[in-house]
Amino acid sequence: MTTETNTALAAALAHLRQNRDRHLRELDEFLRIESVSADPTKTGEVRHAAQWIMLELATIGFEQVALHETRGHPIVTAAWLHAGPDRPTVLVYCHYDVQPPDPLAEWVRPPFDPRHEDGRIYARGVGDDKGQIFIHLKAAEAWMASAGRLPVNLRIFFEGDEEVGSEAADEFIGEHPELLAADLCVVSDTGMQDDEGTPAITYGLRGIAYFEVRVSGPFQDLHSGGYGGAIANPARVLVEMLAGLQDEHGRITIPGFYDKVRPLTDADRAASAAVPFDEEEFREQTGVPQLWSGEEGYTYAERISARPTLDINGIWGGYSGEGAKTIIPAWAAAKFSARLVPDQDFHEIERLVVDHLRRIAPPEVKVDVRIIHGGAPALTPLDHPAVAVAARALEAAFGKAPVFLRSGGSIPVVAALRAHVGLSSVLVGFASPNGNFHAPNEWMPIANLSGGMEAVVHLWGELGEMTADQLGRR
Numbered sequence: 001m002t003t004e005t006n007t008a009l010a011a012a013l014a015h016l017r018q019n020r021d022r023h024l025r026e027l028d029e030f031l032r033i034e035s036v037s038a039d040p041t042k043t044g045e046v047r048h049a050a051q052w053i054m055l056e057l058a059t060i061g062f063e064q065v066a067l068h069e070t071r072g073h074p075i076v077t078a079a080w081l082h083a084g085p086d087r088p089t090v091l092v093y094c095h096y097d098v099q100p101p102d103p104l105a106e107w108v109r110p111p112f113d114p115r116h117e118d119g120r121i122y123a124r125g126v127g128d129d130k131g132q133i134f135i136h137l138k139a140a141e142a143w144m145a146s147a148g149r150l151p152v153n154l155r156i157f158f159e160g161d162e163e164v165g166s167e168a169a170d171e172f173i174g175e176h177p178e179l180l181a182a183d184l185c186v187v188s189d190t191g192m193q194d195d196e197g198t199p200a201i202t203y204g205l206r207g208i209a210y211f212e213v214r215v216s217g218p219f220q221d222l223h224s225g226g227y228g229g230a231i232a233n234p235a236r237v238l239v240e241m242l243a244g245l246q247d248e249h250g251r252i253t254i255p256g257f258y259d260k261v262r263p264l265t266d267a268d269r270a271a272s273a274a275v276p277f278d279e280e281e282f283r284e285q286t287g288v289p290q291l292w293s294g295e296e297g298y299t300y301a302e303r304i305s306a307r308p309t310l311d312i313n314g315i316w317g318g319y320s321g322e323g324a325k326t327i328i329p330a331w332a333a334a335k336f337s338a339r340l341v342p343d344q345d346f347h348e349i350e351r352l353v354v355d356h357l358r359r360i361a362p363p364e365v366k367v368d369v370r371i372i373h374g375g376a377p378a379l380t381p382l383d384h385p386a387v388a389v390a391a392r393a394l395e396a397a398f399g400k401a402p403v404f405l406r407s408g409g410s411i412p413v414v415a416a417l418r419a420h421v422g423l424s425s426v427l428v429g430f431a432s433p434n435g436n437f438h439a440p441n442e443w444m445p446i447a448n449l450s451g452g453m454e455a456v457v458h459l460w461g462e463l464g465e466m467t468a469d470q471l472g473r474r
């Protein structure tokens with residue numbers, strides 16, 4: 001880093017320390033806004049949160065601060081693009097909506113009246129994800145207030161529908177790629193590795209393909225005493241078909257399913273092995289008597305994050321009431337889904353699954369398959385230059401090197417930004433992994449908030465030392 005950058009960086013960090021108390025008061029104000037996206041009676045509050053952010057952005061010195069109406073809640077965008085055309089442009093994505101606070105009775109402190117206790121802030125949304133928006137606002141403020149500029153070109157993309165599926169944001173990405181154009185996306189909606197200050201970078205997410213299948217036989221339920229033995233039972237056919245989709249190790253038997261799966265690299269496997277994983281603790285959390293042996297040749301950590309899987313989500317049909325009813329049910333149905341990994345294409349997997357089920361359907365029944373929804377996997381390779389830069393920034397702020405994670409879940413927006421804007425995303429999150437996301441008594445360590453602000457200040461400083469080409473401008 002140049003001496004000039006170092007001096008500027010020190011001034012930005014000093015700004016954070018000098019303004020810490022004011023910042024925490026402002027965060028409380030933001031957290032008091034009840035931006036519950038799922039609750040139609042809170043629509044005004046969600047909009048209020050968007051407007052609160054816009055005022056902050058404008059005060060900090062962002063330009064093109066805009067509220068975009070969608071079929072859901074508003075999207076907020078803004079930009080500051082004066083770092084120079086050869087400097088990287090970074091898009092920051094977070095969401096300002098929160099989960100409903102229910103069940104309210106289980107909150108020890110009120111969800112929308114933030115309490116600071118034992119080095120933590122308790123409030124709905126403090127970890128997921130308003131506290132993380134706030135981290136980005138204050139990191140930008142620190143640079144702008146101390147240096148009058150940012151080291152990188154920065155774009156903001158904050159949505160208010162994440163907790164209800166991000167459909168509006170998905171559409172927005174397709175319609176306004178010009179407002180999101182960047183060399184890299186930084187997403188802050190994940191957590192640290194632990195509560196001992198170990199940061200985490202998430203570099204991969206799984207995709208999904210979701211199905212409903214219905215097996216139909218006779219016009220109506222039949223008496224098993226009169227027809228059993230001559231009529232194929234749709235419930236039996238369904239469970240046989242479903243059971244046959246995987247072998248005894250969970251390996252998926254649908255032809256072509258694994259064709260596009262990118263093998264794990266040595267670096268992937270080393271990164272996964274470096275993250276502590278206590279099998280017994282993992283088992284205990286679930287209450288199962290034993291973990292499933294599962295796919296051979298992979299660790300549990302790899303199976304739950306970096307390998308494709310298939311799960312039956314629900315199964316129904318026939319008689320399930322009190323006592324006995326001797327029938328051959330007219331039909332039986334199930335929902336099932338596959339988690340996908342790079343480079344599986346969910347449209348192709350949908351075709352493979354539908355074709356396979358039609359092929360294995362016995363002639364005695366009718367099989368209908370419906371595609372419910374799909375999403376693409378995402379992976380930013382570990383050797384992407386942004387990953388190393390983010391790791392340095394996190395280590396500078398927290399005094400500990402981060403772990404590198406692939407998440408077994410999906411963030412739809414990350415896949416959409418890849419598909420429509422060509423953006424690679426690095427997920428740098430500051431919530432506590434134990435911070436009661438989506439549950440009563442959500443909390444965030446104050447140290448993660450101040451550490452997060454410092455990490456983002458470092459991150460912009462580090463990225464500003466690079467050219468856009470070095471970051472892999474396309």
Ligand SMILES: [Zn+2]
Binds near residue numbers: 128129189
């Ligand atoms: Zn979130």
